[in-house]
Amino acid sequence: MPSLEELLACAHVVTLPMRVKFRGVLEREVLLLEGPAGWAEFGPFLEYDDGESARWLASAVEAGWDGYPAPVRGWVPVNATVPAVSADEVANVLGAFDAVHTVKVKVAEAGQSLREDMARVAAVRQQLPHARIRVDANGGWDVDQAVQALAAMSVYGLEYAEQPVATVPELAAVRHAMEGSVLIAADESVRKAADPLAVARAGAADLLVVKAAPLGGVRRALDIVAEAGLPAVVSSALDSSVGIRAGLALAASLPDLPYACGLGTVSLMAADVAADSLVAASGGISVRDVAADPSLLERFAAAPERRDWWLARLRRCFALL
Structure with missing residues (x-):
């Protein structure tokens, strides 16, 4: 476990522009750490409280100071992601992704209607007649609506x-x-829950969506999947390539990987911290390490007041570990 002083000394805060609005934002802020085992990302969304965010810091410490488990595969298939854009924008969004065989479509966005959701899904199917399509409502419906x-x-x-x-x-x-x-997949009911195994015990889902950072790291996520006994899809949280590396490590370490993973979100960004970004080629990503580029860290460095905000958050979350 590194000291707080060590974390603060190697911290870089960046603001990365998005190609399209995602989760209501056009810029993604994350804090990067350079540890002895490699680069790590601490990027809980701004609205998350310190208790939840501390798990993201635990994941970053694992990545930067412990490294990742040995992989069982060297290549991970990934899906494209279509945010809650209009149907007219779908083709442009899909054009940013390589060799699309699976698409996750965001639905149930606040202020939008079922008609808009249907049009978005229909536009994806029209563009890609043979692709697998999955939808993600982020808990936005009630039972009848769903x-x-x-x-x-x-x-x-x-x-x-x-x-x-x-x-x-x-x-x-x-x-x-x-x-x-x-089929029903559980995401927030796993990664945001005090008991991530409650879904499996209740028979409430056919599969789990797991993310390394919100669950406290790759090794803890692997334990949860093993205990749940359900198929798992690995996803990301709108990460830079450094954060995607953690998701890639998780996907590469699962004994079985029956579904394409949601690790292609760097393609939704207009900038990255790595010169050689972790984006899909031929429908997947090869398992490899990635490093932040000093020139990109400087170019996209957050404003001083935002850096101060993130460092204060880091201090508070460190105290909870």
């Missing part, structure tokens, strides 16, 4: 629906109502 929406969208052949509703009992209700016509 059942109605998924029944309507099932005509486009959904691979699964990610976190259609907010709670574990609601997930169980939707899964029961869909009767296997659409």
Whole structure:
């Protein structure tokens, strides 16, 4: 475990512009750390409290000071991601991704309608007739809305629906109502839960979506998947290439990887911290290390007041580890 002084001394805060709005933001702020085992990312979203954010710091410490488990595969298939854009923008978003075989489509965005969601999914299917399509509601529907929406969208052949509703009992209700016509995946009910195994015990999901940083690191995420006994999809949290490396390590270490992973989000960014970004080629990413480029760290350095904000957050989260 490094000291707080060691973390502060190697910290870099950057602001990276986005190609399209994602999670309501056009800029992504993250704090990077250079440890003896490699580069690490601490990037909980701004609204997350310190208790939740401390797990992200634990993941960063693992990456920078312990390194990653030995991989069992050297290549990881990845999906494209379509944010909650208009149907007219779908082709442009998909054009940023390489060899698209699987697409995750964001739905249930606040202020948008089911009609807009349907149009977005339909536009993806029109662009990619043979691709696998999964939708992600981020818990934005209630049970009735989820059942109605998924029944309507099932005509486009959904691979699964990610976190259609907010709670574990609601997930169980939707899964029961869909009767296997659409598989249900749990994301927030795993990574944001005090008990990440509650979903599996309740029989509320067919598969889990796991992210290294919110779960406290690659090794803890591997333990959760093993205990849950469900298939897993590895995803990211709108990370730079440094953060994607942690997700890549998790995907590369899982005994089984039946689904394409949500690790292609660097393609949604207009800038990165690595000169050789971790983006997909031929539909996947080869497992390799990545380093932040000093010139890019300088170019995209956050404003002084934002750096101070992140360093204060780092201090508070460190105290909770």
